[in-house]
Amino acid sequence: MSEAAATVKAALIPYEELPGPKGIPVLGNATQIRLEAFHQQLEAWAREYGGKFRFRITNRHMLAITDPEAISSVLRRRPQQFLKTPRLVQVAKDMGFHGVFSANGDDWKRQRQLVMPGLDPAHLHAYLPALVTVTDRLRAKWRKAATQGTELDLQAELMRYTVDVTTGLAFGEDLNTMEQGDDVAIQRHLNYILPALFKRVLSPFDLEHWVPSREQKEHVSALKEAVRGFIERTRTLLRDRPELREKPQNLMQSMVATCDAGGGALSDDELSANALTMLLAGEDTTATTLAWMIWLLSQNRGALEAARDEVDRVVGRGAIAMNMDQLSQLDYVDACANESLRLKPVAPLIILQAAEDAEIDGVAVRAGTFVMCVMRPASVDAARFEQPQSFRPERWLHGEADAAHGRMFSAKRVVMPFGAGPRVCPGRYLALAEIKMVMAMLLANFSIDSVTAADGEPRERLTLVMQPEGLRMKLSAR
Numbered sequence: 088m089s090e091a092a093a094t095v096k097a098a099l100i101p102y103e104e105l106p107g108p109k110g111i112p113v114l115g116n117a118t119q120i121r122l123e124a125f126h127q128q129l130e131a132w133a134r135e136y137g138g139k140f141r142f143r144i145t146n147r148h149m150l151a152i153t154d155p156e157a158i159s160s161v162l163r164r165r166p167q168q169f170l171k172t173p174r175l176v177q178v179a180k181d182m183g184f185h186g187v188f189s190a191n192g193d194d195w196k197r198q199r200q201l202v203m204p205g206l207d208p209a210h211l212h213a214y215l216p217a218l219v220t221v222t223d224r225l226r227a228k229w230r231k232a233a234t235q236g237t238e239l240d241l242q243a244e245l246m247r248y249t250v251d252v253t254t255g256l257a258f259g260e261d262l263n264t265m266e267q268g269d270d271v272a273i274q275r276h277l278n279y280i281l282p283a284l285f286k287r288v289l290s291p292f293d294l295e296h297w298v299p300s301r302e303q304k305e306h307v308s309a310l311k312e313a314v315r316g317f318i319e320r321t322r323t324l325l326r327d328r329p330e331l332r333e334k335p336q337n338l339m340q341s342m343v344a345t346c347d348a349g350g351g352a353l354s355d356d357e358l359s360a361n362a363l364t365m366l367l368a369g370e371d372t373t374a375t376t377l378a379w380m381i382w383l384l385s386q387n388r389g390a391l392e393a394a395r396d397e398v399d400r401v402v403g404r405g406a407i408a409m410n411m412d413q414l415s416q417l418d419y420v421d422a423c424a425n426e427s428l429r430l431k432p433v434a435p436l437i438i439l440q441a442a443e444d445a446e447i448d449g450v451a452v453r454a455g456t457f458v459m460c461v462m463r464p465a466s467v468d469a470a471r472f473e474q475p476q477s478f479r480p481e482r483w484l485h486g487e488a489d490a491a492h493g494r495m496f497s498a499k500r501v502v503m504p505f506g507a508g509p510r511v512c513p514g515r516y517l518a519l520a521e522i523k524m525v526m527a528m529l530l531a532n533f534s535i536d537s538v539t540a541a542d543g544e545p546r547e548r549l550t551l552v553m554q555p556e557g558l559r560m561k562l563s564a565r
């Protein structure tokens with residue numbers, strides 16, 4: 088080691104010397120954590136112990152960090168220095184979605200290259216007609232509810248929408264869960280999987296791996312069966328229309344064509360796992376962001392009016408957006424999405440593991456230490472944002488955040504709802520297109536009479552994504 092490197096190493100704080108909540112023997116801090124409020128517990132500890140602290144769940148030693156530069160540095164040191172955790176890999180294998188989301192190292196790199204292209208902005212143009220069809224279907228359903236004066240279960244409505252969009256765009260299948268509701272089996276199985284996955288990833292002991300419940304077996308095998316069906320039908324279509332192999336029209340066609348081309352690019356199991364990954368990664372995240380956004384707009388009528396004015400101007404009253412050009416002109420709606428993700432990030436924690444001894448934010452950690460990137464504290468920090476708890480989309484319109492404490496900075500470097508670095512969310516363009524489509528349809532066609540939760544302010548419930556609890560919406564036609 089050079090003298091300079093030795094000096095830097097000596098200046099690091101050893102992990103063991105960090106502050107943190109006191110735990111108990113064996114279980115550590117496990118008994119202080121309620122899974123549904125895990126992110127809030129970490130945010131509370133950050134207020135008490137500062138932007139980096141340690142805690143433990145059984146033998147898993149955790150470093151929590153909140154500084155955006157430290158988080159960004161960790162996220163960018165992937166895939167080599169920081170990995171998806173062995174528990175996530177195990178659960179993903181058990182549940183049949185061990186694909187690009189959970190893979191590490193070269194496996195991840197190969198799969199990312201195969202999955203990414205189908206989700207890039209260039210492909211979104213081709214998907215737009217399908218997006219319009221599903222959005223139109225949602226409008227028809229909400230029109231009926233408005234006429235009958237029925238209250239809508241906001242989260243459930245939006246989840247059906249995003250399942251229909253993802254299966255339509257990614258797999259070329261029109262499931263129409265929206266009109267059939269929870270009777271569509273796939274919706275029920277998806278509703279089970281994410282909370283079960285989250286529980287298994289964070290529980291002190293993963294008993295389900297050794298003794299899987301009957302419920303888990305049933306849901307997992309039914310979902311795998313559904314995905315096998317998507318793959319089989321795609322294979323048949325590609326046999327009948329071989330030209331699609333060169334010019335695939337959806338993500339599944341592109342993945343199947345690559346897989347069938349051989350050369351070990353993507354095995355059959357990986358194909359099925361990545362198809363399921365898209366469903367799981369694309370559904371709750373987008374639907375939940377929309378649910379928070381509609382709630383926040385309903386509470387901020389000035390912003391709601393400004394968004395509606397923009398939609399009326401760009402899309403037209405009573406219409407729905409028909410092309411990418413219109414979506415790209417919805418700057419204020421885009422700012423509302425950014426502001427919603429700042430206050431209510433649906434992925435408030437990113438959990439990784441150090442593959443080797445590493446330096447994180449001036450702390451020396453050993454290989455195997457878990458790193459909890461706690462995403463929200465910096466986004467609501469008064470030193471960075473003026474009136475940080477207020478919903479003010481305007482702060483996103485000028486490319487820079489408010490000047491606080493005499494300095495300007497880019498809000499996008501602080502607020503990272505889609506992660507950062509080589510594993511940044513590949514579905515972000517699709518997600519934003521869906522969000523703008525739904526918001527434009529809602530604002531152009533309806534007046535939001537009320538959005539309510541049981542206790543006034545909706546409770547945040549973490550089930551892998553951070554959902555608002557029990558939001559109900561009442562609309563009337565404009």
Ligand code: HEM
Nearest residue numbers: 188368369372373376434504505506507510511512514518
């Ligand atoms: C508002 C909606 C969404 C949010 C907030 C979101 C957020 C995230 C976050 C935070 C990550 C981890 C990034 C990191 O580790 O740096 C991620 C990864 C991922 N997301 Fe999204 N996501 C959304 C929608 C989607 C959609 C619509 C899809 C696909 C249909 C998708 C597919 C994925 C995949 C495949 C990964 C794993 C990427 C990898 O590890 O290489 N996401 N997302």
